Amino acid sequence: MKENLYDKLVAYIVENQDRFYRLAFSCVKNQEDALDAVQNAVCKALAHYEDLRNEDAVKTWFYRIVLHESYAILNAKKRFIPADDTHYSEIPYEEKRYEIHDDLYAQISRMEPDTQNIIKLRFFEELELREISQVLNMNLNTVKTKLYRGLKALKIAIREEDCT
Amino acid sequence: MKEMEDTKKSYENIPIPAELSKRVQLEIEKANANQKRKAIHIQRRRILMKKTAIAATAAVVLLTTGLNTSQTFAQELGGIPVVGSIARVLTFRSYETDKTDIKTSVDIPTIEMISTELDGLEKGVNKEIYAFCEQYAEEAQARAEEYRQAFLETGGTEEEWAAHDIKIKVWYDVKAFTGDYLSIAVMGTDSWSNASADAKYYTFDAKAGKWLTLSDVLDGDLKSAEENIRSQIVQKEKETGMNFWDEDWGGLTEDAKFYVNAAGNPVIVFAPYEIAPGAAGQQEFEIIK
Known part of the structure; x- marks a missing residue:
């Protein structure tokens, strides 16, 4: 085993x-x-x-x-x-x-580390928010809040399914 | 969201160096070698433990026979309940080595029963402690040597290696030395991978004249101790802001590591990475009786 x-x-x-x-x-x-x-x-x-x-x-x-x-x-x-x-x-x-010559990527890399990681894990590695909360040892609601604020700061249209 | 998808593409275009698979493979081979060595050691350890168990049982049988048959013998034993006067902990062997910039310091403890009635009860444990210390030092040196080889083979220089300042340490700590208990921790660590720390704990009950198991110190009630630990984890999570891995924890079992502290309370010990992120280090839970 x-x-x-x-x-x-x-x-x-x-x-x-x-x-x-x-x-x-x-x-x-x-x-x-x-x-x-x-x-x-x-x-x-x-x-x-x-x-x-x-x-x-x-x-x-x-x-x-x-x-x-x-x-x-x-x-x-x-x-x-x-x-x-x-x-x-x-x-x-x-x-x-x-x-990486990409404005959005550069913007993400300048964000606070937690938010960076949440965005990377969510959109690049396609993890679920529940999984991200486990990876980062973070409360699920904190992950949601940080993701929401991060996307807002990046002026990205937030879709309901990305933040739940 | 289109933007995010484009960004994902550029993220995925981060070039992967050819060296990556080599380095990953190197670690896997190192770990495979360790796996094999571990399997052999576990076998050896089992044999040693079996022998120790037989010796310990024999000693206990002798002692209890003595108690049942001789009134004076029992009284004599009853008159010396203090660990301080029946046992002591000495450094049996202490040495330091420095080979290929891998520094090792080893202090091996040994327990001596002063009381002749308890003489012999310490032998098995001393043997185990000795084997643990020697084995840890040997394995840690082999690991560090492999690391050194790998480091030099991948282009590192001897000077750079020396700067790693690798230190291996095997030592002990007397956790409790009271009238009732002698509790000792024997530990091994190396300075470059907190992943490989190991420790053994032994607790002797002077009144009962025996080495204690976890059930002994918890009066057989592992269940409530486990609940106690789980509620302490909730508390620690609040204090540290770290998420413990208690949902993956299989629960408190007889083979959990523990010692008895100066207050006479059992303390359950978890190695780094066992129940919490490595950054949180070793975790201890005191079960207040």
Whole structure:
């Protein structure tokens, strides 16, 4: 049973590694760190697969670990920023080789991290709001509110089904 | 919404480096190797535990026979109920190593029964503690060495590796040393993956003259302790704003880790990632009697 879960987790990781990489890249914004984040996430997930009691939770569990590792890398980097530059980085570091030339995407990347993640998980990864609340350890209503406000700020017509 | 769909396309166009699948594969292979090693260890551990159980039962039988047959023996035993005078915890072996910039420090405790009546009861536990400490240090070193190999193979330099400052630590902490209980935690951690922390807990009851199980300290009532923990989780979620994974928790079982604190209350321990996000660290729940 446990070995079975381990094998399933490995298969899930292999199948979805591109998705994890994109999510990590959209957080850390460069290739090297995104690779590190995914690698760390895979390492931790496989070391702890026994804690995953509910097989159906694999998806939200793994996204949670990817985001956690991505932010761990970002936070470690923040320590090297001089003390007077303590504000949330206004000019995100972008990998030279690849930039998404898209106004809406750029706008999303400038939003507060929670809102960014909610929008990315909802529209790019197509997770349900209930799943997002599990990934982000956040109350479902908070997720709804943040998504609603975020979309409003982006001046996007809000459809009922996106926010429920 | 059209805009959002276009944006989704550009998100999906984030190029995937060829290195990704290699790095993922590397982790999977590392984990597979660990899986195999774990399977062997579990087997070994089972054998060791069986032997220990037999030895412990033998000692208890001797002790109870003594109590039933000899009045004076019982009185003598009744006169020395303080753990302080019947047992002590010593550091049995302590060493530090530094190999390929992997620093290891190990303190292995051992329990000594001063009282001759209880002599022998500590042997099995000491053996287990020793095996745990040595095994943890060995496995953590092997893991770090694999990490080092992988790091160097993927283009890291020795200097960069040294900067990782990998530390492995095995140590112990006496949780309670009261008239009634001796409770000790033996722990292993490494500095680079909080995922691999491990610990063992032992609690000796001086009055009963035996090692306690979770049922013993909860008077057999695991159910209400579990309810207690669940309500404490609700409280902790409110305080920390973090979402615990209690809905995935299978409930309190006999093999849960616990110790007895100075107040004599049992404390149930969950490793990081076991019941809460790793960032929340190890979780402890005191069951106030």
